[in-house]
Amino acid sequence: MTLGREDQPGAQGSSIQDGERDSPSAAIPRLETGIPRLDYILKGGFLRNGTYAVMGPPGSGKTILGNQLCFERVRRSSSARCVYVTLLVESHAKMIRHLSGMKWFDTGMIPDRIYYISGYTALRDQGLSGLIDLLRRTLRERRGTEVLVIDGLESVEQRAPDVLAFREFVHEIQGLSALSDCTTFLLSSTGERSHSENTLVDGVIELTDQLIGLRAVRELTVHKFRGGDYLRGKHEVEIQSSGMVIHPRTEIQFDTPQASATEDRKRMSFGIASFDAMIEGGLLSGSATALLGAPGIGKTLLGLSFLVEGAKQGEEGIYFGFYEPPPRLCEKARKVGIDLDTYIQEGTIRLLWQPPLEHMLDSLAEQLLELLRHRPKPRRRLFIDGIEGFRAASVYLDRLPRFLSAFTNQLRMLDVTTLVSEELDLFTPLIKMPSPELGNVVENVVLLRYVELRSQIHRLISIMKMRESHYDRSIREFFIGEQGIEVADSFRSAEQILSGQARLLAGLQDREGES
Known part of the structure; x- marks a missing residue:
């Protein structure tokens, strides 16, 4: 099954173009996701033929990320094909119904370009070896598969007789990815970074959905990314009608600014x-x-x-x-x-x-x-x-x-x-x-500032700081009238104005009646 469309999602732009920064792994072929700004966080995208764990609690956006990645891949390449394997009880019909509101969803891509298959029955009846056989058969039949998504990896862990068997299963998946020349994503609801498959895979991405005060906040964190650099720390995530949109932290995007701006200043x-x-x-x-x-x-x-x-x-x-x-x-x-x-x-x-x-x-x-x-x-x-x-x-x-x-x-x-x-x-x-x-x-x-003087409220303006330039340090009264803002030449009617205590000076005329 497939999701995709020919036009760009509305939030596709990023504050810095994907791949703009140099990366030590720039020579390694990359798989661009098309998910707004995720490729920028990964400095070019996932490394091809790698195996990546995507973990997070229900509702954090794992399934949307996996499907959006597939749709964007087939939209970007006329030859790309994806396989999406579910190990969940939820039917494909229900999943697609929930995804149909996304702008990138396109039923015309299903099943030729994006192929959905359930591995739950094979896992339940034949165990881990039965699921591996199903995956091997599917990838053989659908040659040229670029992306393999396995959604619901926690079901495999629950069916595995022990930790070793589960680790061997992940190792088998990695071998299949290499032989089939595809990039694999393992989606899991497990929220523990120390989970056993995380030590074997090439990268670990965590999605979170938590309450901070009264606000519900989704975030993405890359914990591991072999063979490449990436932007560390938490990044904001929004799920909109255009799908998942990620906002990299501003301070880490621009941690190495230019030495100076234009010299021709005015x-x-x-x-x-x-x-x-x-x-x-x-x-x-x-x-x-x-x-x-x-x-x-x-x-x-x-x-x-x-x-x-x-x-x-x-x-x-x-x-x-x-x-x-x-x-x-x-x-x-x-x-x-x-x-x-x-x-x-x-x-x-x-x-x-x-x-x-x-x-x-x-x-x-x-x-x-x-x-x-x-x-x-x-x-x-x-x-x-x-x-x-x-x-x-x-x-x-x-x-x-x-x-x-x-x-x-x-x-x-x-x-x-x-x-x-x-x-x-x-x-x-x-x-x-x-x-x-x-x-x-x-x-x-x-x-x-405001100042009270003889039952009148006056407005004052002053320059407290001005780098690289001289400036007038006096305090001026200003007025707002029908011609906008007018600043007086001087304000001589108050003392100690910065303390908020004003009084008339003997011999000086105040500006009573003016506001």
Whole structure:
């Protein structure tokens, strides 16, 4: 039986092309799976004629992985044939019914290109030797089989009289693979890495499905891969209508970044004259900047101003947000005179909105990086509205510093000038970044704060950090009006503003009545 179709699954792209990295085993023929990003994790795919164990609990995706691999193989090669052997009680009809919703499923490939056979009866009636005879016969009859999948290896272990007999069975399978010139996958629900067949096979892949807090998380780990290098550690897994999609950890994908980005750097202005003067005409291209501020202070409007100013100069901009849907965002910009609609319509600015659901951290990074790679252009601008969205998507919070470092480095390599906003408390005498790791990976930090003064609330802006550039260290008041954001030439009405305690200075005029 076969699964497959001629068109690519929708999530087929990967943040780095499969086989892009050099591998010491590059000369060994590879079997590419076509499963999004699995070949990248294996640095080119499985080694041909090898025997691989795929283990994991029920529901982790073993059967989908095995079938998707078969369908993708026959789709990629007109001569490829696959044999899928089940040792489970579940009938083929029920399995295919469950798989029929996958985009790659194609009944036209069954049984000529993908052949399904049950080995349960042979195993039950004749034991391990009977199953080996059945496999040998099937591979002989279906010459040219490229992939053999045995689903339900735990049934063999349960029928084996002892551990030695089971190990001999696995050894026989390896011999059959070599003689038949096919690559074999042994699917098992056993969750123990020390399982006896794992010492014999050429590679071990573990799929997990676990609850972490309230979230259900699927992950893939390569524990062993003889003859080749691979990306170690856990990688996120999603099962969608397009099948299994794997998201390699961002920090291990880009563990060896280029030494530097483009040397031809320029200033990227905000189009706000007084603020641009504070930062020597703009941010250096290819840099990352954190916008820190309380809710409603104007972080989003400042970020949109940055994108629109770039669009006026012909520079492409991307808004990546989590909390404000595009219609609300456009309406918000329209009310303060920021012409976002025009540049969205002409395609200079793109809005990517992620509704506040359960996202996967590496999937979010891939979405942005793949978009940027797909449309390579110099001097692009990116505004990530809410680093909290990435934090909420992280299952393991201790990953965030390494993730942000790798992610921002890639944006620099792509000549993207990035703004990232982060929420602070409304009124606080202390300035503390909720994500200290963000301050370590950005070149610039801009602080926006409220201050209470004579029953009035004022907005203040200051530059807290700016690498590789001079900047104005003074604190300025800023206003949001019908013409967008206006930054004052100076703010002389408050003292000790960073402590949140403001008072009038004798002889100085305050800006009462202005908000």
